[in-house]
Amino acid sequence: MTTVESPGAPPAWRVLLSYVRPHRWALAGGALLALATGATGLALPLLAQRLIENLSADRPVGGALAVMTVLMLANAVLGGFGAYVLHRTAESVVLTARRALTSYLLRLRITAVDRSEPGDLLSRVTSDTTLLRGMTTNSLIGLATGGLTLIGTLVMMAIVDLVLLGVTVAVIGVMAVVIGIIAPRINRASKRAQEAVGAMGTAVERVLGSLRTVKASGAETREETVVHEAAQDAWRQSIRAAKWQAIAGNLSGVALQAAFITVLGVGGARVATGSIEVGALVAFLLYVFYLMSPISEVVGAITGYQVGAAAITRIQEVRDLPSEPPATTAPPRPAAPRAAPAAVAFHEVRFRYTDELPEVHHGVSFEVPPRGMTAFVGPSGAGKTTVFSLVERFYDPTEGHITLDGRKLEDWDLAELRATIGYVEQDAPVLSGSLRDNLLLGAPEADEAAVAEVLRTTRLEGLVERLPQGLETLVGHRGTKLSGGERQRIAIARALLRRPRLLLLDEATSQLDAVNEAALRDTVAEAARETTVLVVAHRLSTVTSADRIVVMEAGRVQAVGTHAELVADNPLYAELAATQFLATTS
Numbered sequence: 001m002t003t004v005e006s007p008g009a010p011p012a013w014r015v016l017l018s019y020v021r022p023h024r025w026a027l028a029g030g031a032l033l034a035l036a037t038g039a040t041g042l043a044l045p046l047l048a049q050r051l052i053e054n055l056s057a058d059r060p061v062g063g064a065l066a067v068m069t070v071l072m073l074a075n076a077v078l079g080g081f082g083a084y085v086l087h088r089t090a091e092s093v094v095l096t097a098r099r100a101l102t103s104y105l106l107r108l109r110i111t112a113v114d115r116s117e118p119g120d121l122l123s124r125v126t127s128d129t130t131l132l133r134g135m136t137t138n139s140l141i142g143l144a145t146g147g148l149t150l151i152g153t154l155v156m157m158a159i160v161d162l163v164l165l166g167v168t169v170a171v172i173g174v175m176a177v178v179i180g181i182i183a184p185r186i187n188r189a190s191k192r193a194q195e196a197v198g199a200m201g202t203a204v205e206r207v208l209g210s211l212r213t214v215k216a217s218g219a220e221t222r223e224e225t226v227v228h229e230a231a232q233d234a235w236r237q238s239i240r241a242a243k244w245q246a247i248a249g250n251l252s253g254v255a256l257q258a259a260f261i262t263v264l265g266v267g268g269a270r271v272a273t274g275s276i277e278v279g280a281l282v283a284f285l286l287y288v289f290y291l292m293s294p295i296s297e298v299v300g301a302i303t304g305y306q307v308g309a310a311a312i313t314r315i316q317e318v319r320d321l322p323s324e325p326p327a328t329t330a331p332p333r334p335a336a337p338r339a340a341p342a343a344v345a346f347h348e349v350r351f352r353y354t355d356e357l358p359e360v361h362h363g364v365s366f367e368v369p370p371r372g373m374t375a376f377v378g379p380s381g382a383g384k385t386t387v388f389s390l391v392e393r394f395y396d397p398t399e400g401h402i403t404l405d406g407r408k409l410e411d412w413d414l415a416e417l418r419a420t421i422g423y424v425e426q427d428a429p430v431l432s433g434s435l436r437d438n439l440l441l442g443a444p445e446a447d448e449a450a451v452a453e454v455l456r457t458t459r460l461e462g463l464v465e466r467l468p469q470g471l472e473t474l475v476g477h478r479g480t481k482l483s484g485g486e487r488q489r490i491a492i493a494r495a496l497l498r499r500p501r502l503l504l505l506d507e508a509t510s511q512l513d514a515v516n517e518a519a520l521r522d523t524v525a526e527a528a529r530e531t532t533v534l535v536v537a538h539r540l541s542t543v544t545s546a547d548r549i550v551v552m553e554a555g556r557v558q559a560v561g562t563h564a565e566l567v568a569d570n571p572l573y574a575e576l577a578a579t580q581f582l583a584t585t586s
Contacts, residue, residue, distance in 0.1 A: 010316075012305070012308065012309035012312040012313065013305075015312050015315075015316060016093075016132065016135060016136070016139075016140065016308065016312060019093050019096050019097045019100070019132065020093055020136060020140065022092075022096060023089050023092045023093060023096070026085060026088070026089045026092070027086070027089045027136070027140070027141065029085055030082055030085035030086035030089055030141065031086075031141050031144055031145055033078055033079075033081055033082030033085060034079075034082045034086065034141065034145040035145055035148060035149070036078050036082070037075055037078040037079040037082055039152070040071045040074050040075040040078065047067060047068050047071070048068070048282060048283060048286055050279075051065070051068070052278065052279040052282055086136075086141055087133075089136065090132075090133040090134075090136040091133060093132055093133070093136045094129050094130060094132050094133050097129045097132050097315065098125060098129050101124070101125050101129065101315060101318060101319075102125055104318065104319055104323060105121060105125065105318065107323045107324050108321055108322070108323050108324070109321075109322045109323060109324055109394075110389070110394040110395060111322065111353070111354075111395060112321040112322050112323070114353070114354075115354075116321070117198075117202040117205070118202070118205050119198065119199075119200075119201035119202030119203065119204060119205035119206065120198035120199065120201060120202050121318065122201055122205065123194070123197050123198035123200075123201040123202075124198065124314050124315055124317075124318055127194065127197055128194055128311040128314050128315055129311070129315065131194075131307055131308050131310075131311040132308060132311065132312070134304050134307070134308065135304055135305060135307070135308025135309075135311070135312075139300075139301045139302075139304040139305040139308055140301075142297040142298070142300055142301035142304070143297075143298060143301035143302075143305075145294075145297065146293075146294040146295075146296075146297025146298045146300075146301060147294070147297075147298055149293070149294040149297070150291070150294035150295060150297075150298060153287055153290055153291055153294060154168075154169070156287060157284060157287045157288075160276075160280050160283050160284045160287065161267075161270070161276055161280060161284055163266070163270065163275075164263050164266060164267055164270075164284050167259070167262050167263055167266050168259045168262075168263060168288060168291070171255055171258050171259040171262060172255055172259065172291075172295070174255070175251050175252065175254075175255035178251055179248050179251060179299060179302060182244055182247060182248050182251075183248070183302055183303070183306050184306070185244050186241065186244045186245055186248065186303050186306040186307065187306035187307075187309055187310055188310075189237070189240045189241035189243075189244055190241045190306060190307040190310040190311075191310035191313060191314070192237045192240070192241070193234065193237040193238045193240070193241045194310055194311060194314055195237075195314070196230070196233045196234040196236075196237040196238070197234045197238075198314075199230050199233065199234070200227070200230040200231050200233070200234045202230075203226055203227045203230040204227055204230075206223075207223045207226075207227060241307070244303075245303050245307075248299055248302070248303050249296075249299060249300070249303065251299070252292070252295045252296055252299045253292075255295070256288065256289075256291060256292050256295065259288055259291070260285065260288050260289070263284060263285060263288055264285065267281040267284060267285070268281070324393075324414055325414060339499070339501050340370065340501065341370040341371045341501050341502070341530065341531045341532040342370060342404055342405055342420055342501040342502040342531075342532050343367075343368060343369055343370045343403075343404070343405055343406070343532065344367075344368040344391060344402070344403070344404055344502065344532065344534070345366070345367040345368065345402070345403045346364050346365050346366050346367075346387070346390075346400070346402055347365055347400050347401050347402070347403070348363045348364075348365055348399065348400040349361050349363070349364045349365070349390065349397045349399070349400035349401070349402060350362060350363055350364075350397060350398045350399040350400055351383075351386060351390060351395065351397050351398050352398055353395070359398070359555060360383045360386050360555050361383050361386060361390075361397075361555045361556075362554070362555040362556050363400070363556065364383065364387070364400075364552075364555065364556065364557055365400075365557060366550050366557055366560060368532060368534065368548075369532075370532055371528070371529070371530075371531065371532055372528050372532065372533070372547035372548070373524065373525065373528040373533045373534075373535060373543070373545075373546040373547050373548075374532075374533070374534050374535070374546060374547065374548050374549070374550060375534075375535045375536075375537055375543035375546040375548075375549045375550065376534065376535065376536045376537070376549075376550045376552060377536075377537055377538070377540060377543065377549055377550070377551055377552070377573065377576060378551055378552035378553050378558070378572070378576075379553060380538075381554075382552040382553050382554060382555065383552055383554075383555045384506075384536045384552055385426060385506055385536060387534075387536075388423065388504045388506055388534070388536065390402055391404075391409070391421070391502075391504065391534075392418065392421060392423060392504070393409055393410075393414060393417060393418075396409075396410070404417065404420070404502070419498075420500060420501040420502055421500050421501075421502045421503075421504060422442070422494075422495030422496060422498045422500030422502070422503045422504065423495060423504045423506075424488075424491045424492050424494075424495050424503075424504065424505045424506060424508040425491070425506055426506045426507045426510075426536075428484075428487045428488040428490070428491035428492075428508070429478065429479070429487075429491070430475055430478060430479025430482065430487045430490055430491070431478075431479075432474075432475070432476065432477045432478065433474065433475065434469075434471065434472050434473060434474055434475065435464070435467065435470075435471050435472070435473055435475055435490070436451075436471040436472060438475065438479075438490055438494060439451060439454070439471070439490065439493055439494055439497060440497070441494055442494055442495070442497065442498045443494075443497040443498045443499075446497050450497060451471075451497065454493045454496050454497045455493065457493070457496065457523050457526075458489045458490075458492050458493040458496070458520065458523065459489065459516055459519050459520075460486075460489050460490065460493060463486055463489075485512045485513065485516060488508060488509065488510070488512060489512070489516065489520070491508070492505070492508055492520065492523075496523075496527065500531060501531055501532065502531065502532045502533075502534070503524075503527055503531055503532070503533045503534070504534050505524065505533065505534070505535045505536070506536045507536055507537065507538065508520070508524075508535070509521070509539075509542055510538070510539070517542065521542055521545075525545065528547070539580065540563075540576060540577055540580050541580065543563075544563040545563075546562075546563070547562075548560055548561065548562065549561060549562065549563060549566055549573070551566060551570055551572055551573045553572055558570060558572055558573075559572075559573065563577075
């Protein structure tokens with residue numbers, strides 16, 4: 001998915017805070033525990049100084065040792081509990097981000113999904129949101145606690161000796177300048193690495209989604225090369241990001257080693273001149289060692305922020321994709337059994353999928369009264385399936401308008417509109433899960449009697465009896481454990497179980513044998529007596545009894561009539577009928 005970051009996009013820290021806000025008290029508690037851990041650690045060098053002074057003056061050291069032991073134990077307990085609280089909160093932040101992102105993904109406009117790669121979207125929900133964990137603990141909390149601990153350590157060092165403090169700060173300042181130069185490079189490298197992981201996910205999803213075709217084409221080796229190249233690029237970009245992070249991380253170690261050597265030399269000279277005591281030098285050197293932790297936290301916070309900011313940019317790119325308007329009401333229940341059938345009308349509808357593609361509909365107009373069956377026929381590419389996509393508001397017309405019961409579709413609440421419609425797609429998709437899950441997908445409140453009735457109507461009773469766990473049998477990824485005809489009948493049963501006021505059937509019987517097709521034809525005819533049925537069909541034998549047939553060609557309506565009328569009056573339909581040996585059918 002190629003997107004351009006909006007100039008007005010909120011900064012990464014503001015987006016992170018929106019995810020953190022529900023967990024702010026737990027985060028604050030973890031931060032206080034981390035600060036308490038740092039405070040207990042800060043006291044240890046001063047106690048060590050006192051211990052050395054007591055030893056030098058031949059005074060008792062038992063009290064100082066006891067206090068140091070208590071502080072070390074408290075440091076370990078507070079540190080462990082604080083780390084648990086922070087990591088638990090960070091996981092909660094990731095959960096919040098994933099819930100928000102998946103909720104938004106489910107409401108994306110179909111046009112946005114058409115322009116995206118499923119593997120890349122999956123990467124943004126999984127790997128990119130995972131990076132928020134480190135951003136929460138390392139950046140948000142690490143910068144706060146590490147920064148405060150660093151300031152506290154410098155204050156304690158100032159109490160011990162200001163000269164040595166100046167030496168230490170000078171060395172650390174040089175490191176800070178260098179890290180400031182490196183940080184933007186970490187951000188850019190991290191974003192490229194995450195994009196490469198998304199591209200690899202797209203490559204893997206592409207192969208797994210069409211594995212049978214790949215195997216049948218003998219293309220395993222070629223596709224393996226494509227996936228391996230994507231994995232190699234992800235590795236290359238990740239290594240580049242790791243290089244800059246390693247440089248930044250090692251700088252802190254180098255700076256502290258330089259500070260230690262410098263302090264040791266300058267401090268030794270000051271001890272020799274009597275400016276400070278040996279105990280003070282030991283305490284200061286302990287503080288230099290102690291600086292390692294807060295400096296590492298601050299450096300980690302800066303590098304982690306750059307990585308997390310790149311992830312947030314990719315997450316926000318998804319949030320910038322166009323989405324459907326939120327439902328203004330709770331999802332309606334399926335229509336009552338005797339709900340009035342719907343009327344549909346197209347008024348000079350023009351439509352194209354994208355600005356770069358030609359128009360699919362060129363001023364399409366027709367009216368479908370309530371009740372009965374209306375069939376759409378015509379050559380491939382005539383725009384028949386697009387009619388259904390527009391009725392479902394997967395897309396909106398470029399010009400003209402569509403009405404349902406006399407109301408423009410855009411005036412309907414989207415959830416209410418779709419609750420009135422039962423839709424069977426061309427490929428009759430079946431979701432991973434049980435057979436019952438698939439049947440109840442659009443009507444979760446349907447009772448056993450309704451399920452039994454729809455199984456009888458769609459001739460699925462035999463299938464249920466053959467399955468090892470009946471309705472609870474898992475159907476496999478995309479229904480791979482079922483035949484094409486069984487998937488179509490399940491899709492039809494799923495639509496009928498909604499008791500729709502408008503039933504859309506797109507080539508719904510194309511994979512059925514003659515016996516099941518005849519049975520389903522009777523089922524559709526029976527449904528047409530209670531509701532409005534729209535059917536797209538290439539096999540005219542399935543729609544010769546339709547109340548009206550709309551003939552489409554090249555995005556235009558050529559004629560509307562019954563089978564007999566169109567055979568007599570419309571050359572295109574007569575040709576279609578003749579090729580299917582139906583020209584003389586009355």
